[in-house]
Amino acid sequence: MKALCWAGINEVAVEEVPDPTILNRQDAIVRVTASSVCGSDLHLLDGYVPTMMAGDVIGHEFLGEVAEVGPDVRERRVGERVTVCSIIGCGRCRYCRSQMWSLCDNTNPDPGFLEALNGHATAGIFGYSHAMGGFAGSHAEYVRVPYADVNAFPVPDAVPDAGAVFASDAVPTGWMGADMGGVGPGDVVAVWGCGGVGQMAAKAAYLMGAERVIAIDRFPERLAMAAGRVGAEPLNYEETDVLEALKEATGGRGPDVCIEAVGMESHGTGGQYAYDRVKQALRLQTDRGLSLRQAIQACRKGGTVAVLGVFLGFVDKFPMGALMNKGLTLRSGQQHGHRYIPMILDRMAKGEIDASFLLTHPMPLEEGAKGYELFKHKLDGCVRAVFQPARTT
Amino acid sequence: MRLKRDLAVAALAAGGTAVAVRYGRARRRRAARRGAAWYVVTVEADPAELSGTGRPDALAGLSERHEVRISAAPGGRGCEIAVRDADGAARRRLREIKQLLETGEVLRVDDQPEGHRTPVGRVALPVARTLMRRGAR
Ligand SMILES: NC(=O)c1ccc[n+]([C@@H]2O[C@H](COP(=O)([O-])OP(=O)(O)OC[C@H]3O[C@@H](n4cnc5c(N)ncnc54)[C@H](O)[C@@H]3O)[C@@H](O)[C@H]2O)c1
Ligand SMILES: [Zn+2]
Ligand SMILES: [Zn+2]
Numbered sequence: 001m002k003a004l005c006w007a008g009i010n011e012v013a014v015e016e017v018p019d020p021t022i023l024n025r026q027d028a029i030v031r032v033t034a035s036s037v038c039g040s041d042l043h044l045l046d047g048y049v050p051t052m053m054a055g056d057v058i059g060h061e062f063l064g065e066v067a068e069v070g071p072d073v074r075e076r077r078v079g080e081r082v083t084v085c086s087i088i089g090c091g092r093c094r095y096c097r098s099q100m101w102s103l104c105d106n107t108n109p110d111p112g113f114l115e116a117l118n119g120h121a122t123a124g125i126f127g128y129s130h131a132m133g134g135f136a137g138s139h140a141e142y143v144r145v146p147y148a149d150v151n152a153f154p155v156p157d158a159v160p161d162a163g164a165v166f167a168s169d170a171v172p173t174g175w176m177g178a179d180m181g182g183v184g185p186g187d188v189v190a191v192w193g194c195g196g197v198g199q200m201a202a203k204a205a206y207l208m209g210a211e212r213v214i215a216i217d218r219f220p221e222r223l224a225m226a227a228g229r230v231g232a233e234p235l236n237y238e239e240t241d242v243l244e245a246l247k248e249a250t251g252g253r254g255p256d257v258c259i260e261a262v263g264m265e266s267h268g269t270g271g272q273y274a275y276d277r278v279k280q281a282l283r284l285q286t287d288r289g290l291s292l293r294q295a296i297q298a299c300r301k302g303g304t305v306a307v308l309g310v311f312l313g314f315v316d317k318f319p320m321g322a323l324m325n326k327g328l329t330l331r332s333g334q335q336h337g338h339r340y341i342p343m344i345l346d347r348m349a350k351g352e353i354d355a356s357f358l359l360t361h362p363m364p365l366e367e368g369a370k371g372y373e374l375f376k377h378k379l380d381g382c383v384r385a386v387f388q389p390a391r392t393t
Numbered sequence: 394m395r396l397k398r399d400l401a402v403a404a405l406a407a408g409g410t411a412v413a414v415r416y417g418r419a420r421r422r423r424a425a426r427r428g429a430a431w432y433v434v435t436v437e438a439d440p441a442e443l444s445g446t447g448r449p450d451a452l453a454g455l456s457e458r459h460e461v462r463i464s465a466a467p468g469g470r471g472c473e474i475a476v477r478d479a480d481g482a483a484r485r486r487l488r489e490i491k492q493l494l495e496t497g498e499v500l501r502v503d504d505q506p507e508g509h510r511t512p513v514g515r516v517a518l519p520v521a522r523t524l525m526r527r528g529a530r
Contacts, residue, residue: 005508112525
């Protein structure tokens with residue numbers, strides 16, 4: 001079959017690879033109908049995630065049709081249309097049972113790297129390096145899904161592919177940000193990053209009762225999308241001083257909940273950004289923490305900062321003093337998608353959540369390299385490029 | 394050109410691994426000073442299932458080569474299986490036992506689709522996997 005492989009830093013290529021097979025009795029093989037790029041892939045492309053090897057099939061946010069099931073699959077049926085969570089859970093360990101699926105104990109068979117780095121290993125993720133389990137990704141015609149009964153979710157007919165594909169990753173991640181923030185009626189929420197994740201966090205915040213959501217980015221078309229499609233108040237950090245603007249907009253209090261949806265490659269202006277870039281390039285710090293610092297600085301006293309952006313190692317100049325003295329709550333995690341996906345699909349079917357507008361660039365799989373080029377540099381208004389293996393043009 | 398890039402990628406992976414290994418080593422040194430030599434995992438299982446003749450074969454096998462201690466975990470969190478002086482292979486076996494008990498299978502990640510591996514990658518990947526599969530102490 002054809003698959004999009006990581007070939008080196010900032011290099012991906014469509015290659016002919018062997019078809020996946022059922023390796024465990026609870027596996028299913030899913031024929032991929034749509035597979036999206038995600039901001040997390042940019043950290044792979046840019047070489048910040050160690051243990052990537054040329055030849056690794058990437059992609060983790062996807063939708064497909066069950067093509068084959070292993071002998072111990074009980075619920076999923078061949079032919080079913082399914083959204084598969086980007087994070088792989090086992091459904092049986094203490095963490096999965098407690099709805100903390102991305103902390104699953106059993107889905108990373110090669111945990112040594114993460115154990116040594118972080119103290120413990122976390123769940124496997126499709127197409128996300130050998131440290132994260134070494135699972136082949138979804139930018140392919142077929143993908144193997146372990147523990148298919150718990151990781152693949154049937155999609156209601158009323159939900160189009162264009163929305164359902166994002167129920168795998170961007171929507172539940174955004175939802176989790178607002179959920180971790182404990183967003184409730186009357187809250188003012190600020191979201192850093194207007195990618196798919198940030199926009200869906202803003203949407204979730206409104207659905208949880210937030211009175212105002214302020215969305216921060218620098219790309220006018222993304223800010224316009226967050227405003228037009230989600231109803232957020234756009235804030236361009238290249239044109240305005242974010243901290244001042246947020247104080248002004250919140251009567252001096254600061255946002256009740258700050259959601260960081262940018263991650264370790266935060267962009268910025270001024271000296272702090274230059275400092276971060278140099279230190280990251282020299283590997284003196286692994287991650288750039290500009291938007292994270294800003295979220296902590298901006299947050300109201302006693303508020304909550306929810307970090308959705310992916311960080312992998314160490315951030316310099318972490319404002320521990322602000323966190324401590326303002327009595328902030330800091331929450332984070334890879335998404336516990338399984339906890340939210342059925343509810344999200346249900347809301348999509350009822351028209352309460354629409355994510356289809358994030359899909360700016362549908363493409364055949366063959367154009368994978370171009371899709372990442374557009375997405376990485378945010379060219380041509382690209383918010384998410386989605387590869388459809390059956391598509392020809 | 395290609396080789397240069399491969400080496401750069403390998404160096405990056407090696408750099409990350411070196412950091413991880415350094416942390417692991419420091420921890421092991423600390424552990425050695427304390428004299429701690431038990432590797433322990435918590436399993437969602439009834440301690441009664443894991444003792445006596447009805448215990449899983451894999452656990453029986455592990456007990457032949459290592460001292461194994463089983464105790465109830467606090468808060469109804471199943472039980473703790475501790476293995477004394479567990480080497481890499483024993484740590485791997487113990488995690489596999491946990492997986493088997495909890496999920497009914499040992500998850501495989503070898504033999505998946507993959508694209509073109511570089512000569513460096515072909516050598517490095519199985520080594521990296523073997524090392525990571527042992528887990529850290
Ligand atoms: N926690 C999870 O499970 C999970 C899941 C999916 C994605 N993510 C992470 O979420 C982050 C966003 O993902 P995405 O797909 O939306 O990515 P994306 O690249 O589409 O969007 C990121 C946005 O952040 C903006 N940005 C950069 N620096 C900024 C700054 N200083 N202030 C405000 N905005 C800034 C960029 O302009 C861009 O629009 C990534 O780090 C990704 O890895 C996490
Ligand atoms: Zn993602
Ligand atoms: Zn689990």
